[in-house]
Each structure stands twice: as structure tokens, then as C-alpha cells.
Amino acid sequence: MARTDRVSVFLVQQGVWDLPLESMPLASGFLKATALDDARLHGRCDIRIVNFNGGATLMKMAQEVFANDPPDVIAFSVLGWNYRDFGALAETFKQLNPDGWVIFGGTHVANQGARTFRMHPDVDVVVNGEGEMVFKDLLNAYLDGASPRNLPLITGISYQDSGGEVITTPPRNRIDDLDVIPSPFLTGAIDLTDDDGRFKYDVALMETNRGCPYKCSFCYWGGATGQRIRAFSRERLRAELELFAKHKVHTIVLCDANFGILPIDAEFIDDMIEVRDQYGYPRALETSWAKNKSKLFFDIVRRMKEAGMRSSFTLALQTLNEDALKTMNRHNMKVNEWEDLAQWLDQEGLDCYAELIWGAPGETVESFMEGYDRLSRHVSRIAVYPLHLLPNTSYAEKKDEYGIVTVRGDRDDFEYVLSHDTMTLEDNRLVKRFLFWARVMAENAVLRHTWVGLRELADIKQSEVMRDLDTWIGATDDPAADPLRAAVLRASTDDRAYGDAVEYLLGDPSAKRLLERWWTESVRPSLATEHAEVLDAIFRYDILTQPAYHSAEAAEPAERLPVVKLHGTEYFVRKDVEFEYDVPSIIEKVRLGSRDLPEPGRWKSDLYYRVGAEDFIGSTNHEEIVYFMGMTPAEVRAGSAAR
Numbered sequence: 245m246a247r248t249d250r251v252s253v254f255l256v257q258q259g260v261w262d263l264p265l266e267s268m269p270l271a272s273g274f275l276k277a278t279a280l281d282d283a284r285l286h287g288r289c290d291i292r293i294v295n296f297n298g299g300a301t302l303m304k305m306a307q308e309v310f311a312n313d314p315p316d317v318i319a320f321s322v323l324g325w326n327y328r329d330f331g332a333l334a335e336t337f338k339q340l341n342p343d344g345w346v347i348f349g350g351t352h353v354a355n356q357g358a359r360t361f362r363m364h365p366d367v368d369v370v371v372n373g374e375g376e377m378v379f380k381d382l383l384n385a386y387l388d389g390a391s392p393r394n395l396p397l398i399t400g401i402s403y404q405d406s407g408g409e410v411i412t413t414p415p416r417n418r419i420d421d422l423d424v425i426p427s428p429f430l431t432g433a434i435d436l437t438d439d440d441g442r443f444k445y446d447v448a449l450m451e452t453n454r455g456c457p458y459k460c461s462f463c464y465w466g467g468a469t470g471q472r473i474r475a476f477s478r479e480r481l482r483a484e485l486e487l488f489a490k491h492k493v494h495t496i497v498l499c500d501a502n503f504g505i506l507p508i509d510a511e512f513i514d515d516m517i518e519v520r521d522q523y524g525y526p527r528a529l530e531t532s533w534a535k536n537k538s539k540l541f542f543d544i545v546r547r548m549k550e551a552g553m554r555s556s557f558t559l560a561l562q563t564l565n566e567d568a569l570k571t572m573n574r575h576n577m578k579v580n581e582w583e584d585l586a587q588w589l590d591q592e593g594l595d596c597y598a599e600l601i602w603g604a605p606g607e608t609v610e611s612f613m614e615g616y617d618r619l620s621r622h623v624s625r626i627a628v629y630p631l632h633l634l635p636n637t638s639y640a641e642k643k644d645e646y647g648i649v650t651v652r653g654d655r656d657d658f659e660y661v662l663s664h665d666t667m668t669l670e671d672n673r674l675v676k677r678f679l680f681w682a683r684v685m686a687e688n689a690v691l692r693h694t695w696v697g698l699r700e701l702a703d704i705k706q707s708e709v710m711r712d713l714d715t716w717i718g719a720t721d722d723p724a725a726d727p728l729r730a731a732v733l734r735a736s737t738d739d740r741a742y743g744d745a746v747e748y749l750l751g752d753p754s755a756k757r758l759l760e761r762w763w764t765e766s767v768r769p770s771l772a773t774e775h776a777e778v779l780d781a782i783f784r785y786d787i788l789t790q791p792a793y794h795s796a797e798a799a800e801p802a803e804r805l806p807v808v809k810l811h812g813t814e815y816f817v818r819k820d821v822e823f824e825y826d827v828p829s830i831i832e833k834v835r836l837g838s839r840d841l842p843e844p845g846r847w848k849s850d851l852y853y854r855v856g857a858e859d860f861i862g863s864t865n866h867e868e869i870v871y872f873m874g875m876t877p878a879e880v881r882a883g884s885a886a887r
Contacts, residue, residue, distance in 0.1 A: 245389045252315040253279075253291040253383065256333070258326045262299030262740075265446040265859050269295040270499065271321045271350070271375070273428025278376040280433065281426045285383050293434065302329045306336055314340040317386055319379065322350035324634070327657035331364035338366040345392050347382060349375045351464055352657065356635050357402025358410045368392035370402040373416055374454075376425050422454065422476045429484050436491055443491040446859055447868070448526070449499055452481055452512055456501035458535065461572045461638035462562075462601060462631060465501055475508055482515045489523035495868060498531035504541040505534040513544050517551045524812050528554040530867045535560055537585050549594060552882065556867050557589055559598040559623060564615030567606030567666075571646065573638065586622035590835055595870055597625035597687070602675055603661045604631055605639070605646035609671045613707060616682070620706035624695035627687045628679050633659035654737070673736070680735045680742070681710040688746045689870055690759075690790070693831045697782040698767075700834045701775040709767070716766045724758040746869075747861055751795030753803075756787055778825060778841060782834075785827040789874030792816040792853035793861055807855060810880055815852040818874070823847045828876055849876050 255275055259267030272293045280286045292315075296305055309318075318337050320330040334346045349371035353360045357370045369392055371378050378400045385395060393406045400416030419425065428434045438444040455473040456465050488496065496516070503509055513529075520526060529548070534541055548555060559582050562572060569575040589596040598619055602612055619626055633640045633650055640659070643650070647665040652658070663669045685691055686706065698704040714732075717725045727748050734741035749755045763783050771779055794802035805816040826847040833841060857872035 247387055247389055251289045251317065251383070251387065252313070253289050253317045253319070254309065254315040255291065255293045255319050255321070256296075256305075256309060256330065257293065257321040258296040258298065258300060258305070258323075258329075260298045260323070260325050261446075262743075263297055263446055263859060266295055266297060266444055268445040268447070268449045269293050269321075269434060270428065270449040270451070273434035274376050274425055275319065275379045277426040277428040277431045277433035279380050279383055280431070282380050282384070284387065285380065288387055289383060298325065302332055305329065306333060309333060310336060310340060314344060316341070317345045317347065317383065319347040319349065322348050322353045324352050324632075324653075324658040325656045327352050328655070331367070334364055334366040345369065345382070345386060347371065347379070349379070352635060354464075354636065355402075357412055361402075361404055361410060368403060369395070371400065372402060372412070373400045374419055377419065378416060418454075418471065418474070420474060422451075422474050423480060427480060427484055429487055430480075436487075443488075443493055447495045447497045447530070448488045448493045449497050450481070450484060451499045452476055452503065452509070453500050453506065457505075458502075459573055459638070460562075461642075462604070462634070464634055464636045473502070473506060475506060478508060478511050478515065481512055482519070485516055485519045485526070486523070489519045489525045492525050494526060495528040495530060495871070496526045497867075498529065501532055502534040503531040504544050505536075505538075507540065510540060510544050510547070513547055513553070517547070517553055520551075520553065528871060530556060531558075532560065533558045545589075545592075545594065549592065554595065554871065556595045556597050556625075556870065559586060559596065559619075561598055561619065562601045563604055563607055563612070564600075564618060565604075565607050565611040568604040568611070569606075571605040571639075572601075583622060586619075590622055595625075596623055597627055597867075598623045600626060600628045602628055602630050602679060603664075603667060603672065605648065605664050606666055608666050609675055612675060613678075617705045617707050620686075620695065621699060624686050624692070624706060625689065626682060628682055630676065630679070631661045633661065676736055677714065677732065678707070678710060680732050680745075681714055682707075683742055684731075684745045684749065685710065685713065688742075689873065690746065690749045691783070691786045692789075692870075692873070693827075693834075694779070694783050694786050696831065696834055697775075697779050700837065701779060701839065702771055704770070712766055713762060716762050720758075720761075722758055722761060724754040727752075727755075728758075743861075747795050748797070750790050750857075750861055750869075751793045752798040753800045754798070756790075759787065777844070778830060781823050781825045781827050782831065785823065785831075788818070788821060789851060789853075791857035791861065791869065791872035792818075792855075792874075793857040793872070805853070808852075810852070814855040815880070816855060818851045818853070821849055821851050828878075851876065852880050 255272035257269040257272045261267060276291045276293060279289065279291060294309055314337055322330055337344060337346060346367045347369045348360060348367050353370050354372045360367055360370050369382060378398065381398045385398060392403055395401060395403050396413060399413050402410060402412040405411050429436065436443060453473050453475040455471040457473065516526065516529065545557060561582060562574065563569055566575065586596065600616065616626065633643065649662045649664065650659040651662055653660060663672060686695060695706050698709060699706065717728050728745055731741040731745040768776060792805055805818055807814055808817050824844045824846065826842060826845065830841055851874040853874050854872050860868040
């Protein structure tokens with residue numbers, strides 16, 4: 245029998261990072277906007293997005309979700325980090341509303357109906373692909389009085405029939421015309437501002453397209469791997485950019501697999517620059533750049549540089565080892581012809597970082613470290629991620645073939661790789677200890693230019709510096725090293741240790757003094773006399789240009805820097821900083837491979853630090869942290885002139 249009352253629907257989402265600001269609930273926004281575009285649902289359904297950050301406990305989420313009457317339908321956007329907690333919330337929901345529907349969607353449960361129902365029997369429906377049209381059909385079925393045990397006409401789902409058998413309906417075709425999905429921003433499906441009228445999220449998330457032509461063994465990407473790329477219209481994306489600009493959004497983050505692969509991507513950049521020139525925002529773009537860098541990519545990069553539009557240009561290499569590339573199904577990708585590109589980006593002075601995966605079948609300790617050192621000759625910010633086995637990926641399906649041994653996380657549902665045919669458990673332990681320092685010090689830009697100076701002027705490998713720091717921290721009697729020693733031990737089982745270490749190093753004066761002592765005691769004695777003073781200056785410049793941020797855990801009071809407003813942006817300013825060298829000019833020369841450096845001479849400058857670093861540092865959001873580094877007046881002027 246059809247239902248006649250109004251229907252309450254909750255869309256529950258949780259980000260991965262524990263940030264002061266919310267992460268934008270884009271997936272839920274798409275679902276809500278699409279559902280309310282249906283006239284029947286718009287008139288009958290009250291749809292609420294309930295959004296949590298990564299630090300929300302299960303108890304906190306339960307208290308907020310169930311503070312009042314439970315909804316009729318509750319749908320969860322499920323990823324590996326929230327799979328268990330959302331299963332527990334489903335159980336609580338059924339206690340409060342036994343006849344209500346529980347819907348699970350997201351990459352971690354797609355095509356995993358049997359396992360999901362076995363572990364979380366209170367879940368009624370699992371969505372196996374793009375969710376927007378499926379969710380709309382499910383809500384209409386609910387209004388029609390259907391049973392969640394009998395939904396054979398809705399494609400793209402799994403459910404259990406009355407006898408407990410798992411039924412999976414035929415796959416649904418992917419959405420060809422993406423503009424049939426209403427914009428969650430332009431329709432107001434996602435609230436953009438807080439009670440004070442300020443933009444409430446850390447960054448603005450957008451999709452310009454869906455689909456990925458590649459089929460890498462470690463990736464699922466929402467089921468869109470090996471798929472034709474489909475794009476949203478230019479007019480729609482331009483309208484969204486203008487809306488974000490009016491809310492003074494600094495950074496746009498695109499949820500695309502390969503931005504810079506389509507001609508329309510250049511149009512998007514043109515529109516973004518025009519909007520920025522008109523409104524002053526947005527000022528930066530972060531995305532997963534196209535794996536293969538064509539002429540189009542170079543044209544986009546040049547256009548962004550000319551316009552002063554910032555980005556971190558990614559080299560998503562994942563490995564440099566041929567055997568591992570084959571198991572990754574990436575051995576024929578031109579992405580592996582990367583050195584000329586990395587050198588060009590570095591010499592152009594553009595923010596660039598690379599991605600590697602540790603623990604791929606075929607990789608060994610020796611091959612990984614060789615690849616890391618080869619890569620760090622060109623790029624110092626290298627994001628290294630330990631391999632996890634994700635559902636629906638080739639690695640997960642070929643687990644036995646590669647001899648992969650895994651363990652499930654104690655707070656999440658990811659499969660962490662312990663060993664395989666070319667990596668022992670001890671190999672894994674040793675490299676992960678190295679990765680702690682690589683991620684904290686280089687990826688998160690605790691030091692930035694020092695790596696370049698050491699490699700170009702002292703021929704010291706970046707990995708050697710990391711190992712030296714690890715050894716020194718382990719041996720020093722300085723109590724300021726205790727938080728780092730503790731973080732190293734925790735990092736193998738708790739990813740939050742990385743954020744804690746970055747927060748300590750960037751926000752506690754005692755940590756800065758600790759780094760200066762390490763430099764003086766362990767690094768400087770190995771430097772040739774002719775370059776030691778120059779490298780001292782570069783290291784000091786790195787420390788002084790760290791974000792103006794003070795950790796709440798620091799015992800010392802925060803340094804009080806005055807705040808000024810330049811070109812519509814607030815900055816802390818440190819006045820009259822003096823060096824014996826013109827460090828920015830030296831850094832530029834060193835990046836170009838020159839050892840013809842200027843003689844010592846007094847250099848004096850103010851340094852400006854964008855306000856707001858505390859919203860990102862604890863999350864190890866390295867793409868955003870770099871936007872808060874200290875800048876010279878010339879760098880501030882260059883950015884504002886481009887705007």
C-alpha cells in the first residue's frame with residue numbers, strides 16, 4: 245500500500261580528516277539535488293544531510309543522528325574509514341524504526357552485497373554504481389509501499405529477499421548526460437555558509453567529469469575505471485565557480501581522475517581565471533592531474549602560471565620499478581616518461597609533488613628506495629602511500645596469486661598489506677619507518693628548499709637525510725624529541741600520528757629548536773665548507789617560512805605577529821627578517837642547477853603568512869599547507885598582480 249505521510253530522509257556522510265572545518269558532503273549533495281528534482285519526491289520528502297568530520301566518534305554521531313524522531317529512510321555514503329561505524333548506526337536505527345530502510349552506497353560496499361549483509365544484517369539495500377538515479381528510484385519505491393525485500397525492478401542494487409538470499413539486480417548504465425544531475429550548489433542542496441554567513445568548508449569540491457580510461461590494479465574509482473570520460477557542461481561549471489567566488493572560496497578541489505586530459509579542461513581553467521579576475525576568488529586549484537601529460541597539459545600549466553593561479557602539479561607515478569608496474573597494469577602508460585616533465589616543473593618554480601605506493605607486488609626494498617632517490621632528484625615533495633587492498637580491484641582479486649598477506653584495520657575496514665612474494669614483514673616495517681619521516685618532513689613541507697640545496701650543492705640524497713634524522717631523533721637526549729619518538733612508534737598502527745607530528749613540528753617552538761640542533765649536530769658537519777653557510781641560510785629560511793601557526797599543545801605562548809590585509813587577504817607579517825644571503829635568489833638559481841651563487845651580502849625582508857593554517861595542518865593536508873608558507877613582499881605582489 246502506498247504511503248501518504250511525508251517521508252523523512254537522512255543522508256549521512258563522514259570525511260576522513262579531523263578538521264576544524266567540515267569537508268564538503270558532495271556525494272550526499274548530488275543525491276539530495278537529484279531526488280528533489282523529482283516533483284513527487286520534492287513534494288513528499290524532507291531530505292537532510294548529516295555531515296561529520298573524521299574525528300567524530302560513533303557515540304557523537306549516534307547522538308546527533310538520533311537526537312529526535314528517527315527518519316523513515318537513512319542512507320550512508322560508505323568508505324573504508326566509516327564502514328564499521330555506519331554499520332553500528334544501522335543497527336541502532338533498526339531498534340528505533342524497525343520498518344525504516346537502511347541504504348548503503350559508496351566504493352567500499354559496491355558489489356559487496358553478500359559481505360555487507362553478513363556483517364551488517366540491518367542494511368536493506370546496497371547500491372552498486374552511480375547512486376543518483378538509483379536513490380531516486382528507491383525513494384519512489386518507498387513511497388509506493390514496496391518492501392526492501394522485493395525490489396527486482398530497480399537496477400544497480402543488491403538486497404536480501406524474504407528468505408535471506410542475496411539478490412543482485414542487473415547493472416545500471418552509467419549516466420551519459422551528467423547535466424541531468426542537478427547541481428547541489430546552484431540548487432541549494434548543500435548549505436554553503438555557517439550561521440555567520442561564512443563559507444563553512446575547508447575547500448570547495450567539484451566534479452567536472454566522471455570516468456577514467458585506465459584500469460590500475462590498486463584503484464576502483466567508483467567503478468569508473470576503464471570507462472569513457474563524461475563531462476558536465478561548461479555553463480554549469482562556470483555558474484558553480486561564480487557562486488564559490490562570491491563566497492570567497494580560496495581553493496577548488498576537483499574530484500576528477502584525470503584533469504587535463506580533455507580539451508574542455510582548458511576551458512574550465514579559462515573560466516576559473518576569468519572568475520578570479522572578476523571576484524578575486526578562487527585562487528588555487530587542486531586535482532588529480534592527467535597521468536599522461538600531453539600538449540594540452542603543458543598549455544594549461546603555462547596559462548595557470550601566467551595568471552598566477554596556483555596548483556600542486558602531480559606526478560602520479562606510484563612506482564619506478566618495471567616488475568611492479570606490470571602488476572599495477574601501468575607498464576604501458578606514458579606517465580613513466582616523467583623526468584623531463586619533473587625537471588621542467590621544478591625549473592619553472594611550480595609547486596609539484598609526486599606519488600608513490602609502497603608495497604606493490606613486484607617491488608622490493610631496494611627497488612623502492614632506488615626509485616625514491618631517483619624521483620627526489622627532481623621532486624622533493626613525494627607522497628608515499630602504503631598499499632591497501634580495496635574492494636573490486638585487481639590486487640584484491642589476485643591476492644593469492646601474489647602471495648599477499650593482509651590484516652584489517654582495527655578502527656576501519658581497509659585491508660593493510662603486511663607481506664607478499666617480494667616483500668617480507670620485516671621489509672615492510674623498515675620502509676614504513678622511513679615513510680614516516682618522508683611523509684612528515686618532505687610531503688608536508690616541514691622543510692621545503694633544504695632538500696633542493698642538499699641535493700644540488702652537497703650531493704646528499706633525500707633518503708639519506710631522512711635516515712639521518714631518524715637515527716638522531718632516536719639517540720638524542722633532548723626531551724623535545726619525545727613526541728616524535730612516540731609518533732614514530734604509533735604510526736604503524738595509527739595514521740593520526742602523522743598529523744600529530746606535523747602539528748608539533750610546525751606549531752611548537754621547542755620542535756623548531758630541535759630541528760636546528762639536529763642540523764647543527766648531524767647535518768652541518770658533513771657539508772663542504774664552501775657551501776655550508778649557504779645551506780645554513782636555506783635551512784633557516786625554511787624554518788622561518790613555515791606557516792604562522794601555534795599548536796594548542798605547545799607549552800610556550802604563541803609568537804604575536806601583527807595582521808595586515810593585502811589585496812583582500814589577511815596575512816600575519818614578520819618584520820625585518822635579516823639574512824647574510826639573498827636566499828630566494830639562491831633557491832631559484834639552485835633549482836636551475838647553478839652553483840654560481842652570489843657572495844654573502846645583507847638581505848632584509850618582511851615575510852607574510854596567510855591567516856588560517858590551523859584549519860589544515862593537523863590533517864596533513866599537504867596540498868593546502870603549502871598555501872600558508874611565508875612569502876616575501878615580491879611574492880605577495882606577484883600573486884596579487886596576477887589576480
